[in-house]
Amino acid sequence: xxxxxxxxxLLALPGLSxxxxxxxxxxxxxxxxxxxxxxxxxxAEYQLFFADEFNRAVLWRTIRVALLxxxxxxxxxxxxxxxxxxxxxxxxxxxLVAMVLPMSVxxxxxxxxxxxxxRTRGVLNDVLMSFGxxxxxxxxxxxxxxxxxxxxxxxxxxxxLPIYAVLRQMDTRLPEAAASLGATPAFRFLNVTLPLSxxxxxxxxxxxFSLAISMYVIPSLIVxxxxxxxxxxxxxxxxxxxxxxxxxxxxxxxxxxxxxxVLVSSWLAARLGARQ
Amino acid sequence: MNQSARPDRGQRxxxxxxxxxxxxxGTTVMSGLDFRVAQGELVSLLGPSGCGKxxxxxxxxxxxxxxxxDVVLDGxxxxxxxxxKRNISVxxxxxxxxxxxxxAENVAFGLRAxxxxxxxxxxSVTESLDLVRMSDFADRPVAALSGGQQQRVAVARALIVNxxxxxxxxxxxxxxxxxxxTMQVELKSLLRDRNMTAIFVTHDQEEAMGxxxxxxxxxxxxxxxxxxxxxxxARPKTAFVMDFVGLSTRLAGRVRHIQAGxxxxxxxxxxxxxxxxxxxxxxxxxxxxxxxxxxEAGENxxxxxxxxxxxxxxxxxLHGAATEPDKLICELPGMRAGLSRGDAVTFGWSIxxxxxxxxxx
Numbered sequence: 168x169x170x171x172x173x174x175x176x177l178l179a180l181p182g183l184s185x186x187x188x189x190x191x192x193x194x195x196x197x198x199x200x201x202x203x204x205x206x207x208x209x210x211a212e213y214q215l216f217f218a219d220e221f222n223r224a225v226l227w228r229t230i231r232v233a234l235l236x237x238x239x240x241x242x243x244x245x246x247x248x249x250x251x252x253x254x255x256x257x258x259x260x261x262x263l264v265a266m267v268l269p270m271s272v273x274x275x276x277x278x279x280x281x282x283x284x285x286r287t288r289g290v291l292n293d294v295l296m297s298f299g300x301x302x303x304x305x306x307x308x309x310x311x312x313x314x315x316x317x318x319x320x321x322x323x324x325x326x327x328l329p330i331y332a333v334l335r336q337m338d339t340r341l342p343e344a345a346a347s348l349g350a351t352p353a354f355r356f357l358n359v360t361l362p363l364s365x366x367x368x369x370x371x372x373x374x375x376f377s378l379a380i381s382m383y384v385i386p387s388l389i390v391x392x393x394x395x396x397x398x399x400x401x402x403x404x405x406x407x408x409x410x411x412x413x414x415x416x417x418x419x420x421x422x423x424x425x426x427x428x429v430l431v432s433s434w435l436a437a438r439l440g441a442r443q
Numbered sequence: 444m445n446q447s448a449r450p451d452r453g454q455r456x457x458x459x460x461x462x463x464x465x466x467x468x469g470t471t472v473m474s475g476l477d478f479r480v481a482q483g484e485l486v487s488l489l490g491p492s493g494c495g496k497x498x499x500x501x502x503x504x505x506x507x508x509x510x511x512x513d514v515v516l517d518g519x520x521x522x523x524x525x526x527x528k529r530n531i532s533v534x535x536x537x538x539x540x541x542x543x544x545x546x547a548e549n550v551a552f553g554l555r556a557x558x559x560x561x562x563x564x565x566x567s568v569t570e571s572l573d574l575v576r577m578s579d580f581a582d583r584p585v586a587a588l589s590g591g592q593q594q595r596v597a598v599a600r601a602l603i604v605n606x607x608x609x610x611x612x613x614x615x616x617x618x619x620x621x622x623x624x625t626m627q628v629e630l631k632s633l634l635r636d637r638n639m640t641a642i643f644v645t646h647d648q649e650e651a652m653g654x655x656x657x658x659x660x661x662x663x664x665x666x667x668x669x670x671x672x673x674x675x676x677a678r679p680k681t682a683f684v685m686d687f688v689g690l691s692t693r694l695a696g697r698v699r700h701i702q703a704g705x706x707x708x709x710x711x712x713x714x715x716x717x718x719x720x721x722x723x724x725x726x727x728x729x730x731x732x733x734x735x736x737x738x739e740a741g742e743n744x745x746x747x748x749x750x751x752x753x754x755x756x757x758x759x760x761l762h763g764a765a766t767e768p769d770k771l772i773c774e775l776p777g778m779r780a781g782l783s784r785g786d787a788v789t790f791g792w793s794i795x796x797x798x799x800x801x802x803x804x
Contacts, residue, residue: 340539343506344525348553349604356525358552364545392755439543 182334191373198422201415206434212416226420229397232315232386233379239319240375242370244326248362250366252334268323278388281317282308285389295415314389321385322378324373334360334375366439373432377425397421455518456638457482458503458608463512472498473664476512480642484636487643489652489687490661495660496644499661500610503642517795527556534599538593538751540585546596550685552692553604555629571599591622598630600635603648608636609634609641615650633677641754648688652676660684682728682800692731692772692790694745695802698723705801711769712745717797731792733760733774741791747771752782761788 170319203210216222227381251262269277284290285308292304307313345355383398395403397417456479464474473495480486487495501507503514505526513522520528532553540549551564572578575595580588585596593612601609615623631654634641645651651658652672659669660683668680679685686693696710698721708715708727715729727789731743731759738761747763760778763771773790782788 197525262727277793279644338539340535341541343526343551344533344539344541344557346537347504347529347531347610348556348600349527349530350552351527354556 178210194422197415198419199415200412201419206280206301212412213420214410216413216416216420224398225395225400228311229380230424232311232396235315236318236322237372237376238377239315240323240326241372243319244323244330244371245364245368246328246331247323248334248364251331266327269412270324270331274340275388277321278385281313281320281389284379285313285317309390309393311390311394314386314394317389318379318382318385321382325374325378329370330364330367331376333364337363338429366436369432369435373428376428380424380428381421394443445685446534456480456515457484457517458642459513460499460503461513462703462751463499463500463502463509463514465495465507465510468804471664474511475756476664476666476671478666479660480640482517482640483638485631485643486639486662487645487655487658489645489648489651489658491646491687494661495559495664496646496661497612499640500533500644501610503608504531504533504610506533507642512638530604530606531608531610532604532606534594534597534601534609534614534615537617538597540593540596540600542584542586543777544585545581545589546585548584549585549596550555550600550603552600557604566678567603571603572596574602575599590618591626594618594626598633602633602639609638609639611641611643613642613645615645623650624653630654643794652688658688662687676732679730679798682730684802685730685798685800690760690772691775691798692733692736692770694729694769694771696727696729698725698727705794708799711766712771714748715743715745715797716794717743717799719799721799721801729804730798730800731796733772734758734776735772735792736792738773738788739791740789742794743792743797745771745790747773747788747790749782749784749786749788751784752779754778754780754787761790763790 192250202208202210204211218223220227220348225324247262251259251266254262282289286292287304287306287308289308291307295305314328337360342355345359350358374386380396382396386394386396397420401414401421404410404417408414446639449493451654458479458480460476463474463476463478467549476495476499488499490496498507502509505521505524505745513520515521516529528636537600541552544552547568550568551561552652553562555561555568568581569578572581575598576594577592579598580592580596585593589597589643593802594617597614600702600761615626618626627650642692643651643654653676655672657669658675659666660675661667661681670680671680675688682693685691694710694712696715697706698707699707699714700723701707701720704718704720706719706721708717708718708729710729717729721727745763747761749761750764751758753762753763755764756778757776759775759777759782761782762800763773765771771790773788
């Protein structure tokens with residue numbers, strides 16, 4: 168048994184070495200730069216970073232945008248996942264293609280598409296004005312709201328698919344059993360479907376949050392330099408400021424946030440799983 | 444409820460399924476099906492898979508809508524009532540316990556769905572768990588339970604809401620044979636004590652005979668016969684019922700002539716006599732229950748070469764050589780050593796025990 172398991176474990180070796188050499192090692196070397204000054208260990212870079220009010224604002228904005236993007240994606244994804252879990256045949260295929268196909272369209276193309284909708288003389292403003300909801304065009308492009316809507320759109324499949332997978336696996340007789348015990352549709356949803364789908368919600372939220380906190384192209388195109396995020400700050404440090412230590416520091420902070428999200432979500436998933 | 448008030452079969456039905464029809468994607472599962480159950484009766488829907496028994500159960504529960512017909516319960520037409528307003532509890536095949544809830548929370552579910560506060564469900568839950576002897580497991584997660592324990596929890600969960608009707612879909616199929624028999628006895632007495640009206644769906648004829656007052660044998664969306672187990676076994680209405688319920692010796696034959704209410708029937712194993720007056724030339728199926736056959740000459744006699752003699756402890760089964768669909772089976776009480784493959788034996792039985800059915804082409 169053990170021997171067999173060990174041998175099967177060997178199959179992961181190529182993938183692991185690939186990750187170690189191409190990803191983990193350089194990343195480690197980069198991160199090392201954030202805690203070293205002239206070869207000495209130092210947290211000065213971090214103190215410097217957090218001392219700057221601008222940096223703190225960027226950090227908070229990055230987290231806020233990622234959180235709101237996750238919430239918006241969840242609000243849209245959950246009903247979609249329910250519909251998909253119940254869909255059959257051609258409808259299921261249509262749903263799946265609709266989820267997967269947009270991923271093959273480059274994120275730059277999508278971000279530009281959003282600018283068409285959001286700009287001052289864009290589609291959305293035309294609609295709003297034609298209905299008389301507003302007299303003058305509303306400024307939407309270059310706002311945080313536009314960024315959140317755009318990001319939620321791009322990351323939607325990463326939220327929908329894990330929830331869909333969990334709902335699809337759920338025993339359809341559970342809601343039926345609940346119904347036969349007198350539970351109304353709302354009671355069934357709140358007490359059976361929703362709690363059983365939480366592992367999918369946790370996984371989808373972790374994916375979306377991780378992607379949203381480190382996104383670069385979407386904020387660059389939708390809000391531009393006006394409202395920086397951590398990723399943009401990182402790129403600026405490396406490319407324009409040539410400050411590798413600052414870049415490494417911001418990267419480490421981003422990584423720390425991402426790792427804590429992964430840890431918290433796997434802890435949550437394990438806890439939810441243990442009860443089932 | 445008065446314990447001694449056994450249902451009178453002639454009374455107004457408690458559950459009245461009237462002319463129900465259902466089709467899935469253009470394929471008719473059942474049409475014009477009638478089914479009546481008296482209060483306090485334990486009834487089984489017995490049949491092979493695909494016969495429509497589960498569909499009928501789901502229509503009664505309100506989990507599947509019928510295309511036509513009505514479901515009337517206690518004089519009230521509930522056809523258009525959604526499942527959660529019917530107060531009909533269902534015990535599902537693999538119990539469908541809520542995996543995220545503890546045993547006690549599972550049992551309390553129906554009460555909470557009826558708006559009882561979580562803190563007030565305690566006494567009823569304890570009582571229900573006592574009933575199925577699961578009180579010691581109240582705080583366990585349901586995944587940690589064995590099959591038999593899960594079934595007990597499912598039954599407690601279904602009964603705590605005092606349902607007007609209990610439906611059980613293959614409730615014993617997930618249990619091993621020994622446990623299945625214990626649980627059948629247990630469940631039956633529990634339901635009797637509460638004068639519960641219950642419908643079991645099963646494909647296992649022994650189970651159906653063990654738990655029910657009456658059995659509805661279903662085939663291809665129709666109820667072929669609805670009768671007490673003894674009646675069903677002794678006087679099966681159709682060849683299908685005879686084949687599905689219990690073993691039988693069966694021979695294909697053809698009516699050769701009729702005389703004084705009796706038919707001479709020609710079979711591959713000689714001429715046999717049976718009561719009845721089917722027209723001469725009719726293709727028929729003859730059946731005899733194996734324990735009514737003795738290894739000596741009788742009013743009907745067949746010479747048999749044994750292919751097997753199975754000593755099963757309380758009984759011995761003799762199988763005779765026959766070509767499909769003919770079957771020659773004799774059941775003798777006790778252990779009969781000394782008979783083996785290749786022996787020539789006589790099977791004899793009476794005319795009264797000879798069942799005849801017009802063969803379906």
